[in-house]
Amino acid sequence: MAQALLEMHGITKTFPGVRALDNVNLTVQEGEIHAIVGENGAGKSTLMNVLSGVWPYGTYEGDIFFDGRECRFLNIKDSEKLGIVIIHQELALVPYLSIGENMFLGNEQTGFGGINWDLTYSNAQKHMQEVGLEESPRTLIKDIGVGKQQLVEIAKALAKNVRLLILDEPTSSLNDEDSINLLNLLKKFREERGITSIMISHKLNEIAYVADKITVIRDGSTIETLDNRAGGVSEARIIKGMVGREMVDRFPKRVPAIGDMALQVFDWTVYHPLYTERKVVNGVSINVRRGEVVGIAGLIGAGRTELCQSLFGRAYGSKISGTLKKDGKELLLNSPAEAIAHGFAYITENRKGDGLVLTDSIVHNITLSRLELVSRRGVIDKDHERHAAEDYRGRLTIRTPDVEQTVGNLSGGNQQKVLLGKWMFSMPDIMMLDEPTRGVDVGAKYEIYSIINDLVSQGKAVLMISSELPELLGMCDRIYVMVEGRIVGEMPRAQATQENIMDLIMQASKRGQTTWVN
Amino acid sequence: MGKLKAAFSKNLKQFVMLIALVVIIVFFQVLTRGTLLKPMNVFNLVNQNAYVVILAAGMLICILTGGNIDLSAGSVVAFVGACAGTFMITWKWDPYLSVALCLLIGLAIGMWHGFWIAYVRIPAFIVTLSGQLIFRGLTLIVLKGLTLAPFPKAFSALSTGAIGNFMGFLDPGSGLRNFTSLVIGVILAAALVAVQLKQRADRKRKGYSYDGLASTLLRSLVIAAALIYFFYLLANYTGTPVVLITVGIVLMIYSYLTSKTVMGRHLYAVGGNEKAARLSGVKTNKIMFLAYVNMSFLAAVAGLVFAARLNSSSPQAGTGFELDAIGACFIGGASAYGGIGTVGGTLIGALIMGVLNNGMSIMGISIDLQQVVKGLVLLAAVAFDVISKQKISFSFLPKLASRKKAA
Numbered sequence: 001m002a003q004a005l006l007e008m009h010g011i012t013k014t015f016p017g018v019r020a021l022d023n024v025n026l027t028v029q030e031g032e033i034h035a036i037v038g039e040n041g042a043g044k045s046t047l048m049n050v051l052s053g054v055w056p057y058g059t060y061e062g063d064i065f066f067d068g069r070e071c072r073f074l075n076i077k078d079s080e081k082l083g084i085v086i087i088h089q090e091l092a093l094v095p096y097l098s099i100g101e102n103m104f105l106g107n108e109q110t111g112f113g114g115i116n117w118d119l120t121y122s123n124a125q126k127h128m129q130e131v132g133l134e135e136s137p138r139t140l141i142k143d144i145g146v147g148k149q150q151l152v153e154i155a156k157a158l159a160k161n162v163r164l165l166i167l168d169e170p171t172s173s174l175n176d177e178d179s180i181n182l183l184n185l186l187k188k189f190r191e192e193r194g195i196t197s198i199m200i201s202h203k204l205n206e207i208a209y210v211a212d213k214i215t216v217i218r219d220g221s222t223i224e225t226l227d228n229r230a231g232g233v234s235e236a237r238i239i240k241g242m243v244g245r246e247m248v249d250r251f252p253k254r255v256p257a258i259g260d261m262a263l264q265v266f267d268w269t270v271y272h273p274l275y276t277e278r279k280v281v282n283g284v285s286i287n288v289r290r291g292e293v294v295g296i297a298g299l300i301g302a303g304r305t306e307l308c309q310s311l312f313g314r315a316y317g318s319k320i321s322g323t324l325k326k327d328g329k330e331l332l333l334n335s336p337a338e339a340i341a342h343g344f345a346y347i348t349e350n351r352k353g354d355g356l357v358l359t360d361s362i363v364h365n366i367t368l369s370r371l372e373l374v375s376r377r378g379v380i381d382k383d384h385e386r387h388a389a390e391d392y393r394g395r396l397t398i399r400t401p402d403v404e405q406t407v408g409n410l411s412g413g414n415q416q417k418v419l420l421g422k423w424m425f426s427m428p429d430i431m432m433l434d435e436p437t438r439g440v441d442v443g444a445k446y447e448i449y450s451i452i453n454d455l456v457s458q459g460k461a462v463l464m465i466s467s468e469l470p471e472l473l474g475m476c477d478r479i480y481v482m483v484e485g486r487i488v489g490e491m492p493r494a495q496a497t498q499e500n501i502m503d504l505i506m507q508a509s510k511r512g513q514t515t516w517v518n
Numbered sequence: 519m520g521k522l523k524a525a526f527s528k529n530l531k532q533f534v535m536l537i538a539l540v541v542i543i544v545f546f547q548v549l550t551r552g553t554l555l556k557p558m559n560v561f562n563l564v565n566q567n568a569y570v571v572i573l574a575a576g577m578l579i580c581i582l583t584g585g586n587i588d589l590s591a592g593s594v595v596a597f598v599g600a601c602a603g604t605f606m607i608t609w610k611w612d613p614y615l616s617v618a619l620c621l622l623i624g625l626a627i628g629m630w631h632g633f634w635i636a637y638v639r640i641p642a643f644i645v646t647l648s649g650q651l652i653f654r655g656l657t658l659i660v661l662k663g664l665t666l667a668p669f670p671k672a673f674s675a676l677s678t679g680a681i682g683n684f685m686g687f688l689d690p691g692s693g694l695r696n697f698t699s700l701v702i703g704v705i706l707a708a709a710l711v712a713v714q715l716k717q718r719a720d721r722k723r724k725g726y727s728y729d730g731l732a733s734t735l736l737r738s739l740v741i742a743a744a745l746i747y748f749f750y751l752l753a754n755y756t757g758t759p760v761v762l763i764t765v766g767i768v769l770m771i772y773s774y775l776t777s778k779t780v781m782g783r784h785l786y787a788v789g790g791n792e793k794a795a796r797l798s799g800v801k802t803n804k805i806m807f808l809a810y811v812n813m814s815f816l817a818a819v820a821g822l823v824f825a826a827r828l829n830s831s832s833p834q835a836g837t838g839f840e841l842d843a844i845g846a847c848f849i850g851g852a853s854a855y856g857g858i859g860t861v862g863g864t865l866i867g868a869l870i871m872g873v874l875n876n877g878m879s880i881m882g883i884s885i886d887l888q889q890v891v892k893g894l895v896l897l898a899a900v901a902f903d904v905i906s907k908q909k910i911s912f913s914f915l916p917k918l919a920s921r922k923k924a925a
Contacts, residue, residue, distance in 0.1 A: 359790040
């Protein structure tokens with residue numbers, strides 16, 4: 001048995017309100033490809049960030065041993081010195097610099113008096129050959145496709161004398177051909193140079209193809225490590241490890257009282273706002289009734305957020321086509337303002353990025369989308385406004401001494417409630433909730449579920465995106481499954497199980513009907 | 519107590535700046551052996567700084583939308599002054615018509631800037647830098663490089679000199695040169711106290727949280743006393759400067775706009791998080807557009823005020839004014855990233871700059887050194903803001919500590 005290259009013992013990492021990792025153990029042998037699988041939010045990326053020094057020593061509990069030596073990384077540089085290189089899902093390349101410049105960014109090939117460009121480009125060429133990238137090292141990053149960009153990242157890792165390569169969802173934005181190339185490259189590195197890799201991925205077929213060991217993480221804990229050296233670990237076996245959890249009363253009960261059709265969407269197609277030949281949402285037809293919670297399941301990048309945002313007054317995308325009906329009447333919504341006026345609400349998955357004004361108070365955030373409800377002829381009635389905010393603070397149990405509190409100072413769960421309060425205040429008929437419990441602790445989740453149940457019992461229609469399958473199964477009356485911009489399935493709550501949803505997703509991704517132009 | 523503390527820490531920057539202003543006033547009062555607060559000097563101080571306050575109100579609006587500044591303000595001041603001179607002095611047009619035309623020119627310039635910034639999405643820095651060059655150049659063209667003077671009396675009267683002593687008959691023999699000024703001061707102070715008390719009573723009646731009577735009274739009485747003292751000083755000289763009317767109206771309109779209206783709230787939202795604002799139905803482009811239309815409009819107002827004070831249209835008028843206005847906003851607590859800042863704070867910032875200028879001039883400190891001091895004050899104010907927000911933990915310290923532990 002080879003020497004253990006990496007051992008992580010009892011890693012625990014908490015964020016305010018959330019325990020992201022709970023006593024995680026991971027052992028990686030030299031020269032193996034080790035896959036880490038788990039649902040979104042299970043803690044995979046956090047674990048890798050601990051390992052690579054993104055979260056410095058002291059911000060987590062537990063020990064890391066690399067090559068038998070204890071490591072206390074304070075930043076990424078420290079871990080890179082030992083040859084641990086992480087490649088994130090979002091590639092960290094500068095689009096307007098060349099391949100060679102990117103490859104040696106932060107690691108510049110300097111000679112006397114500055115950068116030695118001849119050395120830079122000849123070294124770049126060498127590493128590019130190792131990964132089979134046929135481009136000039138002087139080509140700008142923006143001019144090559146995503147697949148090649150991924151190769152540049154790997155070449156960049158090679159330039160740092162990598163011993164342990166960590167790839168976070170390396171194939172999530174690649175088409176099938178590029179994906180298989182990448183996986184074969186990893187195998188080649190393992191055979192020829194003994195490079196150890198850790199790969200995080202949702203694509204179970206790829207994992208079964210390439211991994212020697214598979215570690216399953218669920219709810220921040222390691223569940224099991226499967227040995228796949230002889231092959232033979234089935235996807236079904238992995239799924240069982242990923243989703244097999246008990247569900248006892250994690251969701252408040254609701255008696256469905258489903259009414260008339262509220263939202264109907266026919267043949268909705270959306271293209272990417274910048275790469276206008278890339279289809280992001282492809283001929284989607286869905287509907288939601290009053291009093292109904294409808295879920296959209298799918299992996300990150302399936303186009304669920306883009307679908308909802310494009311429905312919300314075309315806040316996303318270009319060349320949008322399709323029909324949108326509310327209460328049987330066709331609507332043409334050209335801006336979020338029009339959508340709000342017609343009773344739509346879109347509660348974003350990214351509360352900090354595009355949901356809340358963090359520098360502003362709770363009151364100001366809650367009333368922002370419908371200020372006309374607390375103002376007359378453009379003048380705000382501040383007392384009325386405050387009263388309304390106090391009302392939502394009470395109803396949503398937002399824990400804060402004062403509604404004048406700056407939102408940026410609140411915990412994640414409370415911020416999420418402010419965001420919900422903001423859109424409840426706008427008096428919508430149709431609420432689109434995008435990952436409504438992301439980064440929220442278990443207690444606050446329950447409260448948010450109760451609020452959602454409350455809203456539908458008032459006759460509102462709720463369309464909910466979630467990457468946590470148990471949440472969809474616990475909350476929804478009906479679930480659509482979305483893969484690569486298309487709806488590939490629809491099932492009532494009674495028929496839906498985690499296994500058959502996962503199965504549907506995997507089947508559809510395997511078919512690989514990629515519609516992107518790369 | 520806890521509430522007081524919370525209110526204090528929330529307005530920390532403004533409290534600190536207010537205290538800084540008082541300290542600076544006392545400091546120069548001592549160093550200039552009392553010259554700073556001599557009635558004549560206070561009168562001059564108001565006249566010298568009126569344009570900065572007007573410009574700073576507009577600049578604040580731009581800064582709120584996301585830390586955008588307007589570099590063209592000084593050139594627009596000059597250009598509008600040049601137009602005013604041409605209309606009234608060269609072409610002998612009616613002063614009122616000329617003023618109206620000048621304000622329209624200001625609006626048009628603002629639309630020009632706003633179009634490029636809001637709808638074409640060219641960074642404000644670049645559009646207004648280009649505006650700075652364009653309108654300085656146009657000023658020179660309009661004036662042919664010469665200075666036009668003097669303006670007709672009717673025009674100068676709009677913003678120079680003092681309000682006459684029309685209430686002098688009330689004077690019981692106080693020996694003041696302009697008793698009316700004191701009356702104005704007392705009326706304003708009384709109105710202020712009354713408004714504060716009424717607001718408190720309203721909140722109490724409607725069942726909202728309200729401050730204690732003592733703290734409300736103390737706060738309003740301190741401000742009222744400062745107001746009365748200010749007008750008393752002016753009463754000892756020629757009286758209340760006419761320009762104070764314009765400045766007062768601008769301050770009132772803009773503090774109302776920013777704190778009480780939907781439009782104002784949208785300004786803060788756009789600056790605080792433009793994406794969130796857009797998804798909340800705020801027409802972000804329109805807000806950006808209006809901010810710049812407004813800026814150039816106020817630059818036109820300032821241009822008229824400044825031309826009237828100099829009683830001439832000069833090609834070099836207004837050079838560097840935009841920097842004074844920007845400085846006033848940042849010293850007054852506006853965030854360089856947008857979304858944070860108040861009209862009150864900006865006024866304090868402008869006063870700090872004004873008193874520094876004036877105090878140092880009285881002391882005979884050279885202009886060169888004055889600039890150094892102003893630069894340092896600006897940096898100190900913003901650094902204070904940034905550091906107090908980050909609760910800076912100079913990031914290398916924990917690193918050093920853990921190195922030692924590891925060793």
